[in-house]
Amino acid sequence: MMQKLSKTITLLILVITLAVPTTAFAAKNDQGVDWSVYQGTYGKFGYAHDKFAIIQIGGRNSNQGIYEQATYTTQVASAIAQGKRAHTYIWYEVGGSIDLSKATLDYFLPRIQTPKGSIVALDYESGASGDKQANTNAILYGMQRVKAAGYTPMYYSYRPYTIANVYYQQILAEFPNSLWMAAYPNYQVTPTPNWQVFPSMDGVAIYQFTSTYIAGGLDGNIDLTGITDNGYTKGNAEKPKTETPAVEAGKEADNTPKKTLKVGDTVKVNFSATNWATGEGIPTWVKGNTYKVIQINGNKFLLDGVMSWINRSNAEIIATSQTEQTISNAPKPVAKTYVVHYGDTLSGIAYANGTSVAALQSLNGINNPNWIYVGQTLKLSGTATVLPSVKTYTVRYGDNLSVIASKLGTTVNNLVSKNGIKNANMIYPGQVLKY
Incomplete structure (x- = not known):
């Protein structure tokens, strides 16, 4: 639990x-x-x-x-x-x-x-x-x-x-x-x-x-x-x-017809969805997860993070941009510290707590993001969150920089430069890349 x-x-x-x-x-x-x-x-x-x-x-x-x-x-x-x-x-x-x-x-x-x-x-x-x-x-x-x-x-x-x-x-x-x-x-x-x-x-x-x-x-x-x-x-x-x-915001999102979907809204990919709008199969790991809408074209919209087009019938709205503003005005719980559990990664902890790997490293004096241990207490307060204008991609098993660059519409050189990567062959699952 x-x-x-x-x-x-x-x-x-x-x-x-x-x-x-x-x-x-x-x-x-x-x-x-x-x-x-x-x-x-x-x-x-x-x-x-x-x-x-x-x-x-x-x-x-x-x-x-x-x-x-x-x-x-x-x-x-x-x-x-x-x-x-x-x-x-x-x-x-x-x-x-x-x-x-x-x-x-x-x-x-x-x-x-x-x-x-x-x-x-x-x-x-x-x-x-x-x-x-x-x-x-x-x-x-x-x-x-x-x-x-x-x-x-x-x-x-x-x-x-x-x-x-x-x-x-x-x-x-x-x-x-x-x-x-x-x-x-x-x-x-x-x-x-x-x-x-x-x-x-x-x-x-x-x-x-x-x-x-x-x-x-x-x-x-x-x-x-x-x-x-x-x-x-x-x-x-x-x-x-x-x-x-929170409940009022949720009711608002639930009552939003799909035809009024806007860029910036958050949708969940339905478990029953089978194919992207382009015809390719939707991977299992995508289903049930949530994504921001970054572009709309008729009955299709483009999902941030996976950079794929999906038909409206295969996703449901779970938060409108107005909903998120309502939530942001509510009292915000802020965790000040986090105790590392078995299986944790620094990138996963950063994502779950609305911050960045770099901020956690700086705040906790961590030189290597892979060097955390079970039971370690990490400081979270005072960390800088990634601004909405900065797009990120989380590396998945089997990825390489050329595949990621092609998927995101950018270049390997751009990814290497923006993320301070010294060896283009050394990326790891869970790593968060800016692009």
Whole structure:
């Protein structure tokens, strides 16, 4: 999710029936995802049938104290704009301390951007104290605060961690069917739940069944009770009753007809898209990702980054230029530091946090962008973002400078000059090139 510690139809129905209440809800058995900064500015869904996203606003951890996710507001707007239900979660590493719980909730509850009534989950999977009752009290305090603020409280974790550190039955006594629990069969791509590893506990309302929902990694979840309808009119993400800027911006983008698409708008390439407007096949890695529109010609528009023409029917608007202005006027979360995780690259961290590799190198005294290590704390504040007028391209596996230059309509010499490249044969996947 999050920060991880990281046959018949009859049988399937029987397992679900035994595990959850039988009341019918519009969203029961809907699948969805959860997002943090790793899913980028606009987040990403795994499949066209996904109906909800639960989005990290930030939280508290032992390394940083209270921190914010810079992608929260734009991800909320993006989910709403795509007709999905957006919810919130808070990284809740408070141990058994009511004081830390209070400080965390005091900070984040006023900043929630999803609708009143929507889920606000407390992610309790790290930092538990040795006092099981104190841990439980801190969680209950947080859930009580969430409810008092007008949202639907949930508790997220793993079954073994919960059993070891929390009296979860006390949570269910006050908040029935409020558990969001994770259990994975393995780390193979898993598009649907494996009920053989379902966490057998009372009160599970959402089951996070994989962290590899798609190739490359993404958490997959299933709503067992209809709880992700909360905060929405009959589960309709277009009409939440809220005044929050992110949701209003998302509604605006969702209601924008394609015929009014403008240069500068952001679109997502549909998973069902097969061919570019020029007839070539659309690569799998493009689908589901978002791109700026940089040119329009009739029913076709040119996507920035991939520099390819796509038919209007194969993409959907997720943010208008006016929408992005609305979001930019909202209070912006700014992460001050970032702790390097396994698999991170400096270019990926820079992209996710709206800055540049050069800025991170300068701020952290890094001579070689490949020399970062797991657990390293990088400074982010004060970094200079790449101006919108500067176009960039992220190197992909199999690229070389001549191919990139041809794709971008420029020359190898121009790329070498603008990026200070000493050896034209030495570029690497994830490297961000200016052109």
